[in-house]
């Protein structure tokens with residue numbers, strides 16, 4: 001073993017890529033007549049390959065925070081770093097999935113998944129390889145030639161996730177992606193997402209106001225409150241890494257659910 005290798009062996013393990021650092025972030029919406037403080041002093045680090053959920057009531061600034069991390073909106077002050085580099089706009093290193101179905105209706109499922117790759121000039125055979133793999137991951141191989149209007153809500157959201165993954169982002173930013181789905185489909189989508197997260201090793205920053213969803217999916221939950229939007233408390237989710245439906249009945253799950261419900265009531 002040479003000296004460099006020895007040093008690597010004893011040094012700190014290298015950080016997993018996809019680390020988000022949010023430093024002293026403020027956001028105010030200002031018009032000529034008024035000023036609305038949407039976010040106050042948000043500080044948060046999301047580790048590479050971590051699954052972190054932001055849980056909070058409607059209007060507390062969750063979407064605003066996610067849009068700033070996505071680079072779709074500017075903060076009033078403060079900084080967002082991705083692997084130490086300041087975020088100054090949208091980028092292929094961050095894939096977004098929203099609640100609304102944002103697929104292109106005139107493109108097939110496969111063309112929707114390949115859209116970003118095509119824009120970047122990725123050759124067709126490489127695109128086909130990526131989309132075929134992702135169609136398998138989201139279990140929609142049989143629907144590659146279908147158009148969005150032929151799909152159910154859950155299927156459309158699976159395509160939206162595949163489209164976000166096609167660029168091999170370091171981070172998936174998800175804003176209530178399953179909010180519009182029926183209860184059963186929502187549970188299936190949660191399991192599928194954990195499966196994808198395991199395979200792709202991306203960081204996931206997930207937003208929801210659904211307590212069960214937050215606990216089932218996450219390694220860590222950050223609770224936000226409104227007026228102004230701010231972080232109230234943080235919870236480590238102490239459940240087995242493998243989330244089978246039965247974890248919902250575990251005492252740790254139910255205790256955390258009670259605690260979160262209590263906190264959100266105020």
Ligand SMILES: Nc1ncnc2c1ncn2[C@@H]1O[C@H](COP(=O)(O)OP(=O)(O)O)[C@@H](O)[C@H]1O
Nearest residue numbers: 029036038056057058059060061062063064065
């Ligand atoms: N472009 C905007 N101009 C003015 N106020 C806004 C704008 N976007 C969001 N807000 C306000 O900021 C607050 C937080 O909104 P949002 O981030 O959408 O909350 P959440 O996603 O938690 O429901 C809300 O009170 C909303 O009305």
Ligand SMILES: [Mg+2]
Nearest residue numbers: 062063064175
């Ligand atoms: Mg929102």
